[in-house]
Amino acid sequence: MKNLMRHYRLRLLRKKWQIRTLLRRKDLRLVQHSAVSRTPNGIFLFSTLRNENERLPYFLEYYRKLGVEQFFIVDNGSTDGSHEYLKSQPDVSLWYTQASYKRARFGVLWINGLLNAFGHGHWCLVVDVDELLVYPHHKTRPLPALTQWLEAGKISTFSAMLLDMYAKTPKPCPRGTDPLKVLNYFDSGNYTLRRNTRFTELWIQGGPRQRLFFANRPAKAPALNKIPLIKWRKHFVYISSTHVLLPRGLNQTYERGGGERICGALLHTKFLPDMASRAQEELIRGQHYNNSAEYRAYSENKNALAEIWTPQSTRFEDWQQLERLGLISLGGWA
């Protein structure tokens, strides 16, 4: 009985989020439909962005190489030429909005809407422009290899924790080049996690952001758990960025009784030298999670970018290294 009640409450919650998604549909104005035709097994990428012109060329290139067939992008009022650049890309479907990012639950409602409209029955990747996905064998096996393997095992979600990358000494990254050439260090062993019982999702914290900006209030540090790759169905909803999904069974990307499920990492290229000015701007806009606590912390610690590296930082090599360190897992994919 109790189970039934809980089940029903979660169902109501899911419906609520679906309605919210519908309500925010009016925010988006279609700018262009991609010129590429969609195939039944194509992999789609969904993203919301604002002023990412510097990162965009490499981002698109990176995911094209991994086998993404089409990009569905919401431009939230870019003014730096991102918009024009995206319009010139044939495999990009573009929407524009100046509506509040915050009111759209930090973009998640817009993405839910697009996923429902285009993603049903497809493997969909939901990432930000500063997130590069790595998974076991990603250099030799494109995404369709992964998704077909997952599907054969009846798995429909794939988790990839956020791994903040940083430089030893801050250096700019020229447009169109690999940011990992500059941001080639990460924290290898300071991530802790909890499992929340309500949605059974994980809550992973740690990394340089917690270490530097939230050392005295660790509970407020950003969540690093993400489920960016999913075989979408119309009744699914993301309810908090890509951290949590409903129905809640989708969040169970882990094994409890021994054994590891396959998982990857999103290499986070946020810590480029433009971060300080961005933090300032985002703080003024006040459109981010938890009253923009993260950006407030960044602007309080102006020197952070230079202090982020320590002698215990690990130099990034490849996915095999992440696997050895226990940050990602092969999970049976030989």
Add this chain to the structure above:
Amino acid sequence: MSIGFVLLVHENLDRVAQLVAALHRMGCKLAIHVDAKVPESEYMAFRQVVDGLESVVLAPRLHCEWGRFSLVEAQFRAVECLLAGFPCVSHITLLSGSCLPSRPLGEFITFLQQNPDTDYIESVRVGDKTWIKGGLESERLSLYFPFSFVRNRRIFDLFVELQRKLGIKRKMPSGLTPHIGSQWWTLTRATLSAILKDPQRPVYDRYFKKCWIPDESYFQTLARKHSQNLKSRSLTFTRFDFRGKPMMFYDDHLRFIEHIDSYFIRKTWCGAKALYTTLLDPDRQAARRNPDMETAFLATIEKAENRRIKGRQGLVMQGQVPRLTEQVAAAPYTVLSGFDHVFQDFPDWIKQETGLEYFQHLFSRQRKPYQELAPRLKGNLGGSPRLRNHNPEGFLLNFIWNQRDDDPLFALDPGKNQRLARFIARDPKARVFFIRSVWLLRLFRNNERDIQALQSKISLRLRQEQAQLSALLSGNAKVKIISLNEILSQPGAVLEELVFELRPSLAQKNRDLPVLLPREGLEEYIEFLRDAGLNWHREAENSPDIVENSYE
């Protein structure tokens, strides 16, 4: 005399066409069965490609379903086409559309020509060894399977359960011994014809129609009856993963493939461009098989499977989240409780004697000593004490995981940090050396004489110590309890035992002992406590089992 192939095809016809072209080029004869599930348009396109090839025939199509007799029937159809169409064929090999040659095809043809009368079919007596990964074994042949696994999984399972309860055991038709093995075989014309023309065949077919996965038992059983010279091995490498699904080959496997002890591999991912171009190249040259490479290849598969089945102990990560009570550290570690209160310069001493890094302030409550230690922690685990206390169990597991190769050693103040002590007590990887009553030394050094205050302090300390001890002794950790008297009177013996535990090879060496902290007047202080009616060690005496229990 030429070599024939039977191809069972279910998908990716353009890839199949490449395989067909390569086999055809080598002068092989082919009969192809395309699953009736393949859309007509795709099939027609495939036909157009294949129609021009004179030594290829297409068998009448049938709807195939995994695990059922339709797969065997499809093989019959294709084999009949092949035998009738090409009288010159001497050997027939069954392949799937996603197989590829692991060695150059010429080598395979020569191999068969050198062994003209041998049948290659893996065929293991049912019940002899566990050949099947997961699922039913001998029951595949001894129960009835009228329901589809794919479409009616629940009914399938229920019906199996029901038959088990009823004790149903079907009897195999007389003259046959049940055998089972890989679906992919190479048989001689003589053996195959004998199987197809067996006068008992209707009886056999009727029996196998109600079996589960007959494609892994029909020819395997019948070949035992008709073959003159049978080698029980498959010339196609297949491996089933932990889910019972065939392993996939990708481009990164290329360097291993030519070393696998077989002539074909199954199954290839349709997007593996390098595999298709390299392995089907008519001018392909292959190096001699190197058994070490095959071993290395099998080890990589093993490793991946182990991750899924066992995982890595002591690792809590996004793909593996054991329950808190089942969490075990990644490596054995040692916890020293109280030593720093007894000896001067203990950290330096232990480092010098054992070479191990001793993390004295790992769980220190004070900010400064921890802050000094933090930069030494691998993986940037350091941070602030608050960060550590945010999830102390996670912090400890991370610490051990990061230092798992260097015998982690740290201090935990006796009586403090009960929550962590309980966690450590549960962990079979933990080794705890616990000195009792060290709090007494603190009182003594502060020269506390206020009896009122002492009373409450002592009872608090005793309670804390008692709680920690009973936690430690009820768990799985290896615990050694040392009384204050013991460590003060025979420090050498205690430390020798500690060094022996940490570094057995360094035991029995003449060594300098660390200096004991000043303790003149301690006996007088204890006397003062006793005279004041504060019996500080009474409770300890009341529970002698604690002292003895503990340590083997």
